[in-house]
Amino acid sequence: MTAKGTPRTLTREFVEELSVEKGEPPWMRAHRERCLTVFAQSPLPRFGPDLSQLDFSDLAYYARPVDPVTRWEDLPDEIRRTFQALRLPEAEQKALAGLGAQVDSEVVYRSLLDEVRAQGVIFASMDQAVREHPWVQDYFMKAIPPEDNKFAALHGAVWSGGTFIWVPPGVEVAIPLQAYYRMQTEAVGQFEHTLIVAEPGSSVHYIEGCSAPRFARSALHSGMVEIFAKEGARVRFTTIQNWSKNVYNLNNKRALAHAGAAVDWVSGSLGSKVTMLYPTTVLLGPGARTENLSFTFAQDGMWLDSGARALHRAPDTTSRLVSRSVVQGSGKSVFRGTVHVSPLAKGSKAHVECSTLLLTPDAKTETIPILNAETDDVELGHEATVGRVSQDQLFYLMSRGLSQAQAMSLIVNGFVSPILKEIPLEYAIELKGILEMSFERAIG
Amino acid sequence: MRVCGPVRLEQGGPEIVPVEPWCLTVAGARQLRAAPERGSLVTMPVLVVEDLHVSVGKEPILRGVELALEPGRVHALMGPNGSGKSTLAFTLAGGPGYAVTQGRVSLDGEDLLSLPPFERARKGLFLAFQYPPEIEGVSLREFLRLACAERGQGFCEFQKSYPQAISRLRMEAFDGRELNVGFSGGEKKRAELLQLYLLKPKVALLDEPDSGVDVDALRLIAGAIRDLAEGGAAVLIITHYPRILDHVPPSEVFVLDGGRIVERGGPELAQRIGEEGFEAVRG
Numbered sequence: 263m264t265a266k267g268t269p270r271t272l273t274r275e276f277v278e279e280l281s282v283e284k285g286e287p288p289w290m291r292a293h294r295e296r297c298l299t300v301f302a303q304s305p306l307p308r309f310g311p312d313l314s315q316l317d318f319s320d321l322a323y324y325a326r327p328v329d330p331v332t333r334w335e336d337l338p339d340e341i342r343r344t345f346q347a348l349r350l351p352e353a354e355q356k357a358l359a360g361l362g363a364q365v366d367s368e369v370v371y372r373s374l375l376d377e378v379r380a381q382g383v384i385f386a387s388m389d390q391a392v393r394e395h396p397w398v399q400d401y402f403m404k405a406i407p408p409e410d411n412k413f414a415a416l417h418g419a420v421w422s423g424g425t426f427i428w429v430p431p432g433v434e435v436a437i438p439l440q441a442y443y444r445m446q447t448e449a450v451g452q453f454e455h456t457l458i459v460a461e462p463g464s465s466v467h468y469i470e471g472c473s474a475p476r477f478a479r480s481a482l483h484s485g486m487v488e489i490f491a492k493e494g495a496r497v498r499f500t501t502i503q504n505w506s507k508n509v510y511n512l513n514n515k516r517a518l519a520h521a522g523a524a525v526d527w528v529s530g531s532l533g534s535k536v537t538m539l540y541p542t543t544v545l546l547g548p549g550a551r552t553e554n555l556s557f558t559f560a561q562d563g564m565w566l567d568s569g570a571r572a573l574h575r576a577p578d579t580t581s582r583l584v585s586r587s588v589v590q591g592s593g594k595s596v597f598r599g600t601v602h603v604s605p606l607a608k609g610s611k612a613h614v615e616c617s618t619l620l621l622t623p624d625a626k627t628e629t630i631p632i633l634n635a636e637t638d639d640v641e642l643g644h645e646a647t648v649g650r651v652s653q654d655q656l657f658y659l660m661s662r663g664l665s666q667a668q669a670m671s672l673i674v675n676g677f678v679s680p681i682l683k684e685i686p687l688e689y690a691i692e693l694k695g696i697l698e699m700s701f702e703r704a705i706g
Numbered sequence: 707m708r709v710c711g712p713v714r715l716e717q718g719g720p721e722i723v724p725v726e727p728w729c730l731t732v733a734g735a736r737q738l739r740a741a742p743e744r745g746s747l748v749t750m751p752v753l754v755v756e757d758l759h760v761s762v763g764k765e766p767i768l769r770g771v772e773l774a775l776e777p778g779r780v781h782a783l784m785g786p787n788g789s790g791k792s793t794l795a796f797t798l799a800g801g802p803g804y805a806v807t808q809g810r811v812s813l814d815g816e817d818l819l820s821l822p823p824f825e826r827a828r829k830g831l832f833l834a835f836q837y838p839p840e841i842e843g844v845s846l847r848e849f850l851r852l853a854c855a856e857r858g859q860g861f862c863e864f865q866k867s868y869p870q871a872i873s874r875l876r877m878e879a880f881d882g883r884e885l886n887v888g889f890s891g892g893e894k895k896r897a898e899l900l901q902l903y904l905l906k907p908k909v910a911l912l913d914e915p916d917s918g919v920d921v922d923a924l925r926l927i928a929g930a931i932r933d934l935a936e937g938g939a940a941v942l943i944i945t946h947y948p949r950i951l952d953h954v955p956p957s958e959v960f961v962l963d964g965g966r967i968v969e970r971g972g973p974e975l976a977q978r979i980g981e982e983g984f985e986a987v988r989g
Contacts (some may be wrong), residue, residue: 652839655841657802658841663828664852672841677843
């Protein structure tokens, strides 16, 4: 890009220029322009959090404060220190098959283990994949078209960076691949696109982490994830976001699961001002399965509107949607669990379970289950609970020598343990740390 | 009898430092007895409760309780339902909702009532609950590891002491379970004793440790309580039924009624209550 780091506003010229500068094929340029048109015509979502404070004219739609490098040492000091503090180089050494790191709009670092590369796995930046593999067109925004919602359309017009993963038939990637997203510029918009194609019988676990420093002006993160899990493939997608409290985090995530495929979404939402996130799996082939495990921690002033959708379109498909929300201060958490079973999906099973723990009198929560079956031959289960931390429990733990913050954090950790144990260890430890810190702050 | 504190038990015998603010009167004077398990050492009370008045809501429950607990000894607090036994236990441990309107309590000569519950625990006070709450998702072991760390026990020490305690209390089946979740009444009591065993408190308050347990568990519990006292802890068994006291003879029995200690004596007092009921001691 020529004007590196210059904030850009949202115009047709900008979108064209972005495509030209990225050296994209004509189909992508046409796609961006179509998305921009749809964006202009779409209304804001008619449900959920108030987005009226989100100013589309006060965002930098493209920012590239850092040039890509091939070695951590070559990154500018500030960014390098940030990534070190996040222990990314360490994780890369110890626990990952591949790692990508993106700052604002562009991927700045990427690595892949030789043996994984030798298996034929492609792990590339999305930009690179669009340039190098014409067949990406068959997948890109085919799971989530721009007409789906305003932010899908915006994303399609201005997307930049993100990850492309292709796993060849029968290949199992034994250890996880990871990407880290960092927003570094004030009032930036980050629109990374993640596309995973898992060929028949393959398996992969992908982890993404997100964070940003806090600025005065709001920032927007509107990523999109599309997963294509073919016959018998297994894909697990883990996201841990700890955005600062000035970030609007409005994402689209959808997976298509073919016969016998399994797609698991694991999400931990700890940060942001507003989050709207409803990972969806369309169970397209017989015997396809999905699990959606979500943990949200809505702290003072935050509105975390999350959910999960399972759309059963084939016989003998299974879904399990589990959520644990913890709400503190004046935070608000909403869980929308949607299961739709079409007439074809006989013999399917769906289970929705959401529990909320309120830590303060001002904390708010809502649970909105929508279970809709168009066949009788189906097993549907739903459980919802809302509770408060009881004085009895707190006193009991304190009477054993734990401080109030320790006691609170133990109770909360116990409450979220069904999700926590599904989260990779390093992140689980970080989550526990974040919880404990917030209780110490709150209790003083 | 006047007892002056703070009192420290050291090798050469108790050192008594008479400092005016700590001088206190123990009601129901009796002779200081040498603790048999401590040879020639004279025991001094580790926990002293003086003129304790406690209200719950606006209702006064305790109206001037006086008692002292000695290290290495088992004491029993008996009394009819509603006499204030549990209120005393929760007040000592710092439970929410118990307002001390008058009186003082000291642990090792230090004021106890101004401390938050976890400081009391860290100084060596332990309350075994009659109805311990269930804490979902928290493993018994992980919880105990945390609590032991706060009592100054290192990880290695815990790695050794935990399996020992588990086998002593025959709780092998509890390992890996969540704290009190789905435990039967008897299992909860044993889990409380396991904590007691590992945390090694100076003062153990046991609120109805025998309610709802079968004979075998009762023997196990009684054995553990004797171990605890032999290890030097001051133990207070709170009960309205003398059954457990047959297995753990107390050196002193307090009878609480109407928010006051109305009678005190040796093990024969518990026996009399067992035979004649609380009416016998109400006078």
